[in-house]
Amino acid sequence: MPQTPHLEKHFTASATIRDIVIGMADGLTVPFALAAGLSGAIDSSRVVITAGLAEIAAGSIAMGLGGYLAARTDAEHYAAELAREKRETIEIPEEETREVVELFEQYGVPHESATEAAHALRQDRKRWVDFMMRFELGLEPPDPKRARVSALTIGLSYIAGGLVPLTPYFFTRTPATGLLVSIAVTLLALLVFGYVKGTFTVRRPLRSAWQTAVVGGLAAAAAFAIAKFIA
Amino acid sequence: MPQTPHLEKHFTASATIRDIVIGMADGLTVPFALAAGLSGAIDSSRVVITAGLAEIAAGSIAMGLGGYLAARTDAEHYAAELAREKRETIEIPEEETREVVELFEQYGVPHESATEAAHALRQDRKRWVDFMMRFELGLEPPDPKRARVSALTIGLSYIAGGLVPLTPYFFTRTPATGLLVSIAVTLLALLVFGYVKGTFTVRRPLRSAWQTAVVGGLAAAAAFAIAKFIA
Numbered sequence: 001m002p003q004t005p006h007l008e009k010h011f012t013a014s015a016t017i018r019d020i021v022i023g024m025a026d027g028l029t030v031p032f033a034l035a036a037g038l039s040g041a042i043d044s045s046r047v048v049i050t051a052g053l054a055e056i057a058a059g060s061i062a063m064g065l066g067g068y069l070a071a072r073t074d075a076e077h078y079a080a081e082l083a084r085e086k087r088e089t090i091e092i093p094e095e096e097t098r099e100v101v102e103l104f105e106q107y108g109v110p111h112e113s114a115t116e117a118a119h120a121l122r123q124d125r126k127r128w129v130d131f132m133m134r135f136e137l138g139l140e141p142p143d144p145k146r147a148r149v150s151a152l153t154i155g156l157s158y159i160a161g162g163l164v165p166l167t168p169y170f171f172t173r174t175p176a177t178g179l180l181v182s183i184a185v186t187l188l189a190l191l192v193f194g195y196v197k198g199t200f201t202v203r204r205p206l207r208s209a210w211q212t213a214v215v216g217g218l219a220a221a222a223a224f225a226i227a228k229f230i231a
Numbered sequence: 232m233p234q235t236p237h238l239e240k241h242f243t244a245s246a247t248i249r250d251i252v253i254g255m256a257d258g259l260t261v262p263f264a265l266a267a268g269l270s271g272a273i274d275s276s277r278v279v280i281t282a283g284l285a286e287i288a289a290g291s292i293a294m295g296l297g298g299y300l301a302a303r304t305d306a307e308h309y310a311a312e313l314a315r316e317k318r319e320t321i322e323i324p325e326e327e328t329r330e331v332v333e334l335f336e337q338y339g340v341p342h343e344s345a346t347e348a349a350h351a352l353r354q355d356r357k358r359w360v361d362f363m364m365r366f367e368l369g370l371e372p373p374d375p376k377r378a379r380v381s382a383l384t385i386g387l388s389y390i391a392g393g394l395v396p397l398t399p400y401f402f403t404r405t406p407a408t409g410l411l412v413s414i415a416v417t418l419l420a421l422l423v424f425g426y427v428k429g430t431f432t433v434r435r436p437l438r439s440a441w442q443t444a445v446v447g448g449l450a451a452a453a454a455f456a457i458a459k460f461i462a
Contacts, residue, residue: 026293030261033289034282041281050272050461051265051282054454058264061450062257069442104348107362108355113347120340131338135366211300219292223285230281 015146019153021197023063027161028193029216031055032186035165037223039175039182041231048175049166056162064155071147078133078142085132089125096132097122103136164189183220190216246377250384252428254294258392259424260447262286263417266396268454270406270413272462279406280397287393295386302378309364309373316363320356327363328353334367395420414451421447 035052042048089096097118104114121128133139168181190213198208266283273279320327328349335345352359364370399412421444429439 025297029293029297030286030289033293034265034286037285037289038282041285042278046461047273047278050458051269051278053461054268054272054458055261055265055286057453057457058261058268058450061453062260062264062446065446065449066256066260069446107352108358109348109351113344113351116344117335117340117348120344121338124339127339134369138365138369138371140369215293215296215300218296219289222288222292226288227281227285230284231277 015143015150016153017200019067019150020157021200022067023060023154023157024161024193025197025212026059026063027056027158028164028186028190029161029219030059031162032165032182032216033219033223035169035182036179036220037225037227039169039179040224041227043175045169045172045175045178048169048178052162052166052169056159056166059162060155060158063158064151067154068147068151071142071150075142075144075147078139081137081139082129082133085129085137086125089122089128089132093122096128099136100131161189161193186216187213246374246381247384248431250298250381251388252431253298254291254385254388255392255424256428256443257290257294258287258389259395259417259421260392260450261290262393263396263413263447264450264454266400266413267410267451268458270400270410271455272458274406276400276403276406276409279400279409283393283397283400287390287397290393291386291389294389295382298385299378299382302373302381306373306375306378309370312368312370313360313364316360316368317356320353320359320363324353327359330367331362392420392424417447418444 031052034055035048038048038051039045085096100118100121101111101114104117105111109117121131133141165182165186168185169175169178172178172181191209194209194212195205197212198205262283265286266279269279269282270276316327331349331352332342332345335348336342340348352362364372396413396417399416400406400409403409403412422440425440425443426436428443429436
C-alpha cells in the first residue's frame with residue numbers, strides 16, 4: 001500500500017466517526033434487507049413499513065443503549081485496573097518495578113538501563129501508574145462523557161441510515177415498486193457511505209465502497225430468499 | 232469495587248467470547264423486539280415469523296460480514312503501520328530513536344537512561360519495530376485467522392440468539408399468545424446471558440443481568456409502541 005510517510009499522520013479514526021460508522025453501517029443494511037425480504041413475501045406496503053420502523057426502533061435502542069453500556073463498562077474496567085495498579089505500587093513496589101524491568105528487557109534493553117529507567121519511573125507514583133496502565137495493560141484512559149455521546153451517536157446514525165431504504169415504501173403504491181426504488185437508493189447510499197468510511201480507515205475508498213454495497217446486497221438477498229421460502 | 236488483587240489475573244475477555252457476546256446481545260434483542268412490535272400490530276403469526284427470520288438472516292449477515300471486514304481492516308491497518316515503522320527505522324533512524332527517548336522521558340525516565348535504552352533497542356530492528364508498534368502506536372499484532380473465525384462466531388451467535396424469541400411463535404396459535412411466551416423466554420435468556428457476560432467484564436454479573444434485560448425490554452416496548460401507532 002503506497003503511502004507518503006512524512007506528510008501523513010498515523011491515522012486513528014476519532015471515536016465519533018467510529019460511532020457514526022457503526023450505527024450507519026447496520027442502519028443502512030438491516031432495515032433495507034428486512035424491507036426487501038418482506039416486500040417479496042407480503043403484498044402490503046403497510047406491513048413492510050410497520051416492520052421496518054419497528055426494526056429501526058429496536059435496532060437503534062439495542063445498538064445505542066448497547067454502546068452506552070459498553071462504554072461505561074470500559075470506563076469501569078479502567079477505573080478498577082487503575083485502582084489495582086495504584087495499590088500494587090504501594091503494597092508490592094518491588095514486584096511492580098521488576099515487571100517494568102522485564103517489560104523493557106523483552107525488547108532487548110539491557111538489565112542495567114532497564115533497572116535505571118524503572119527506578120526513575122518510581123519517583124512519581126502517578127506517572128508510574130500511568131505507565132503501567134498504558135504499557136503493561138495497554139489501556140487508554142476513557143473519556144467520562146463518552147458513554148452518553150456514544151449511545152446517542154450510534155442510535156441516531158442507525159435511525160438516519162435506516163430511514164434511507166424505508167422511505168421509498170412510503171411513496172410507492174406497491175411493495176414491489178418500493179423495493180425497486182429502495183434497492184437503487186440504498187445501493188447508492190451504501191456505495192457513498194462505504195467510500196467515505198474507506199477514506200477514514202485503510203485509505204482504499206473504492207474497495208470499501210463496493211464491499212459495503214456487497215454486504216448490504218447479500219443481507220437483502222438472504223432475507224428475500226428466506227421470506228419467499230416461508231411465504 | 233472490592234477485589235482480591237493477587238489471586239486474580241488482569242482480565243481481558245478473549246476475542247471469541249467478545250464475538251459471541253456481540254452477536255448474541257443483538258440477536259436476542261432485535262428479533263425479539265421486532266416480533267413483539269409486529270405481533271401487537273398485525274394479527275398473523277406467519278407475518279411475525281417471516282419478518283423475524285428475514286431479520287435474523289439480514290442481521291447475522293450484516294454483523295458477521297461486518298465483523299469479517301472490520302477484522303480484515305484492522306489487520307491491514309496493522310500491516311501498513313508496521314511497514315511504515317520498518318521503513319522509518321531504516322530511513323530516519325535518528326528521528327525514530329528520538330521518539331523512543333521522548334516516550335520514556337514523558338514518564339520521568341531521565342534523559343541518559345532513556346537514551347541508553349533507546350540505543351539498546353536499536354540493536355535489533357525487529358524488536359525495535361515491535362516496540363514502536365506496541366508502545367508508540369498502541370497496536371497489537373492481529374491474528375491472521377481472526378477475520379473468518381470472528382465473522383462466523385458473530386453470525387452464528389446472532390442466529391442462535393435470534394431463534395430464542397422467535398421459536399414461541401411457531402408453536403402458538405395467535406401472535407398475542409406467542410408474544411407472551413416470547414417475552415417470558417427471552418427475558419429469562421437475557422438475564423442469563425447478561426449474568427454470564429457480566430462475569431467476564433466488570434465482575435458485577437447481577438447488574439449486567441438486569442441491564443441486559445432492560446435493554447431488550449426497552450427495545451421491544453419501543454418497537455411495539457411504534458408498530459401499534461402505525462397500524
